[in-house]
Amino acid sequence: MPISLDGALGIHQPALEARIKRAEVLANNLANADTPNYKARDIDFGAMMQQAQQNLDGLAMEKTHDRHLDTGAMAADSELLYRVPHQPSxxxxxxxxxxxxSRFMRNAMEYQVSFQFLNGKVTGLKKAISGQ
Structure with missing residues (x-):
């Protein structure tokens, strides 16, 4: 019975990708902290994980023709939201x-946790393959 690598790694790989994208958005916010009229953005991590889970479950929409819209790209863009400020300048x-x-550091720690889970999965697969 063949094992699919995506199935074996589960949600951890999409979680890492989402953490990387969120780090980019948060870093962009920090870089523009003094830019007039700049609006802080963030990613809806929960929505991204729901989308990833649907893709793993096989419930995602399939693109069967070149002229069909890429629903994955639309979902990724729709998850980038504006943050409501506590006190705008x-x-x-x-x-x-x-x-x-604070959000950037928390995201970095959560990235490390996701990476450690993924590393544990890969290590377990390597051991299973080598028979150790």
Whole structure:
């Protein structure tokens, strides 16, 4: 019985990709903390994980023709949301640098946890293949 690598790794690989994308968005927010009228953005991580779970379960929409829309790309773009500020600045910027740094560090720690889970899965697969 063949094992699919995607099935064996489960949700951990899409979780890592989502954490990487969120790190990029949060870093962009931090870089623009002093830019007038810049609006802080974030990713709906839960929605991304639901989409990934549907893809793993085989419930995702399939693109059967070249002219069909790519629903995966649309879902990824729709998960990038604007953040509602606690206290917007006078210049219209909605980035709170301390909160962004906190979110960035938490995301980095959660990335490490996801990476450790994925590493454990790969190590287990290697042991199973080699018979150790």
């Amino acid at each position: 006078v210049d219209g910027n909605t980035v709170d640098a301390q909160q962004e740094q």
